[in-house]
Amino acid sequence: SLSAPVNTSLVHHRYLTVDYYAKTCPQLDQIVGFVTSQTFKYSPATAPATIRLFFHDCFVQGCDGSILISSKPGGKQLAEKESEDNKEIPTGAYDVIEKAKAMVERKCPGVVSCADILALAARDFIHLTGGPYYPVKKGRWDGKQTPMASLVYSNVPHANSTIDDLLKLFLSKGLTLNDLVVLSGAHSIGFAHCKHFVNRLYNFQGTNKPDPDMDPRHLKSLKMSCPRYGGNIGVVVPFDATTPFAFDNAYYQNLQGKLGLLATDKALFSDPRTKPLVQTLAKDKNKFFQDFSSAMERLGNVGVKRGKKHGEIRRVCNMHL
Ligand code: HEM
Numbered sequence: 357s358l359s360a361p362v363n364t365s366l367v368h369h370r371y372l373t374v375d376y377y378a379k380t381c382p383q384l385d386q387i388v389g390f391v392t393s394q395t396f397k398y399s400p401a402t403a404p405a406t407i408r409l410f411f412h413d414c415f416v417q418g419c420d421g422s423i424l425i426s427s428k429p430g431g432k433q434l435a436e437k438e439s440e441d442n443k444e445i446p447t448g449a450y451d452v453i454e455k456a457k458a459m460v461e462r463k464c465p466g467v468v469s470c471a472d473i474l475a476l477a478a479r480d481f482i483h484l485t486g487g488p489y490y491p492v493k494k495g496r497w498d499g500k501q502t503p504m505a506s507l508v509y510s511n512v513p514h515a516n517s518t519i520d521d522l523l524k525l526f527l528s529k530g531l532t533l534n535d536l537v538v539l540s541g542a543h544s545i546g547f548a549h550c551k552h553f554v555n556r557l558y559n560f561q562g563t564n565k566p567d568p569d570m571d572p573r574h575l576k577s578l579k580m581s582c583p584r585y586g587g588n589i590g591v592v593v594p595f596d597a598t599t600p601f602a603f604d605n606a607y608y609q610n611l612q613g614k615l616g617l618l619a620t621d622k623a624l625f626s627d628p629r630t631k632p633l634v635q636t637l638a639k640d641k642n643k644f645f646q647d648f649s650s651a652m653e654r655l656g657n658v659g660v661k662r663g664k665k666h667g668e669i670r671r672v673c674n675m676h677l
C-alpha cells in the first residue's frame with residue numbers, strides 16, 4: 357500500500373480523549389481548576405510560568421512531566437529542571453502542579469498523570485488571564501526515562517534563534533510555521549530577564565548601537581530596566597508593555613508597532629513567511645483565540661507516552677514511582 361511513514365514519536369496522541377478520566381476521576385477538572393484559580397489570586401505570575409513549563413515539558417522528551425522531576429540529591433545527573441533554560445521558570449509553577457496533584461491523589465489515588473495535570477493547569481491559567489477556554493484531551497502517561505538537563509538546550513527555542521532555527525525545531529515536533537506564530541502569542545503575558553534582549557538595546561549585531569527596529573520610547577524604558585553594565589540579573593521585564601497579565605492579541609499589535617521584546621518576537625513581523633499571519637492575528641482576536649486553542653492541542657500531543665513500558669502514573673510529580 358501507499359501508506360505514509362509513521363513518526364512513532366507522534367502516534368500515541370490518538371489515544372488522548374477529553375473524557376479519559378470520566379469514570380476514574382470525574383472531579384479532575386474541578387480540582388485542578390480550584391487550585392489554579394486560588395493560586396492565581398495571590399500569585400498571578402504563576403500563570404505565565406506554568407504555561408512556559410508546559411511548553412518546555414512538551415518540547416523535551418514529549419508532554420510527559422519529565423520537566424517536573426528533581427535531580428537526585430548527590431546524584432551526578434542533572435535533571436531537566438536544573439538546566440539553564442528551565443531554572444528561569446519561577447518555582448511557583450512547579451508548586452501549583454504539585455499542589456493540584458496532591459489534591460487529585462486524595463480523591464483518585466494513582467490514576468491521573470502529572471503530564472495531564474500540567475496540560476489542564478496551563479489551560480486554566482490561559483483562561484484566568486483572559487484567554488480562551490478550550491477542552492483538554494487527556495491520557496498522557498508520565499515518562500519513566502531519567503530526565504537529562506543536557507537534552508534541554510537543543511530542544512527549546514532561544515531569543516537568538518533565527519526563524520529558520522525555530523521552524524526546524526517546530527517541524528521536528530510535528531508542529532508548523534503557523535503553530536510557531538500562533539503559540540508565540542503566549543508572550544502576550546509574562547516576563548523575560550534582561551539578558552535575553554540586552555543586545556538589542558546597546559549592541560545590535562555587533563554595531564554598538566541599538567536595534568533600529570525598536571520604538572525609541574520603548575527602547576528608552578527598556579534601558580532603564582536593563583542597564584548595559586552592572587544591572588541586577590534578577591530583573592524581569594514584561595513581554596507586553598501595556599497588559600502583561602492579560603492574554604490577548606496585543607502581542608501581535610505590539611510587533612507591528614516595533615514594541616516586540618525578543619529578537620525572535622520581532623522576527624515574526626520582519627520575516628515575509630510569518631508577517632501575513634501576524635497581521636491577521638493583530639486584527640482578529642477571535643481568530644487568535646481559536647487558532648491558539650487548536651495549536652495548544654497539537655502542542656499537547658507532542659511525544660505523548662502510553663503504557664507501562666515507557667510510562668508511569670506518579671504519586672508525586674517530582675519523583676519517579
Ligand atoms: C518560538 C520561540 C520562543 C522563544 C525564542 C521563546 C523564548 C522565551 C524567553 C527567552 C523567555 C524569557 C524567560 C525568562 O527570562 O525568564 C520566554 C518566556 C515565556 N515564554 Fe517563550 N519562547 C518561545 C515560544 C514560546 C511558546 C511556544 C510558548 C507557549 C506556548 C511560550 C511561553 C512563554 C511564556 C508564558 C513566558 C513567560 C514566562 C514567565 O513569565 O515566567 N514561549 N520565552
Ligand SMILES: [Ca+2]
Pocket residue numbers: 412413414415416417418419420421422423
Ligand atoms: Ca517532557
